[in-house]
Amino acid sequence: MVSLAHVPDIAARGLTIGYNGVKVVDKINFELAEGQAIALIGTNGSGKSTLLKTIVGLLPQLGGDLQIFGDKPGRNPKRIAYLGQFHTSGFVMPLRAADVVSMGRYPRLGLMGRMNAEDRDIVRQSMAVMDVERLADAPLRALSGGQQQRIFLAQVLAHRADLLVLDEPTAGLDVGGRERYLQAIKDELCRGASVVVATHDVQDEAALCHQVMLLAHRVVALGPPDDVLTPQALLETFGIVIGGDQKRFTVLECVHPHHEHR
Ligand SMILES: Nc1ncnc2c1ncn2[C@@H]1O[C@H](COP(=O)(O)OP(=O)(O)OP(=O)(O)O)[C@@H](O)[C@H]1O
DSSP: OOOOTTOOSEEEEEEEEEETTEEEEEEEEEEEOTTOEEEEEEOTTSSHHHHHHHHHTSSOOSEEEEEETTBOTTSOGGGEEEEOSOOOHHHHSOOBHHHHHHGGGHHHHOTTOOOOHHHHHHHHHHHHHTTOGGGTTSBGGGSOHHHHHHHHHHHHHHHTOSEEEEESTTTTOOHHHHHHHHHHHHHHHHHTOEEEEEESOHHHHHHHOSEEEEESSSEEEEEOHHHHOOHHHHHHHHSSOOSSSOOOOOOOOOSSOSOSOO
């Protein structure tokens, strides 16, 4: 019998990513275990979104090996919640905010499935976490950019996924929105979900994530935030050093047992 106990949620070995045969980044090696988070940090155009799209199976890998839950990318959509960088659905369809959040339940329900009381409760709870309950009946297209971002984050939470793949989740969020997002992700990690997040919020995400990957069309560094976010590595990635002092980052330990809902 094959044991799945040590199969990581993501395992990339010698992975090459890119578009139409043109490489963006190669030699990507990392593993992400359940209940763990990794932040992808890098300049504009460094390959963060490309890696996320490859992980969720929207973009074929150009080479190397990539396993998601021990399988090929795209084989387990029910287990993955993906927040892309751009949201267009509200502009092509007349959706209410609550409809958008409810879509987070569809992967579990299937096309013909109807939401039951538990699904509706999860949708309500997810909206409460992002403090957008009062916007439930508003047309998505009538909301501000930050309000829409909160709605899409609520949709991700409503999925109750095993793996969250987030592209710049704090874009457009105000201070309160960021705090709510950070707390929500801590709770998702404690639930046993894993998280991969592309971000420009070095400080916030590093405090949340167990690993950081610095990207600049190549993997500049990979490891725990304290080891990776050095002035030298940041200089190599961004061409500038952020902040004068060495920042201290902490990785949060869960107080709840993992795997509760997986
Ligand atoms: N659809 C596409 N077809 C071809 N090339 C693309 C496509 N999308 C992105 N690229 C290229 O791939 C490279 C990596 O882009 P990617 O979107 O992964 O960057 P990113 O790190 O997410 O940047 P940002 O911080 O600006 O979101 C860039 O050079 C970009 O021009």
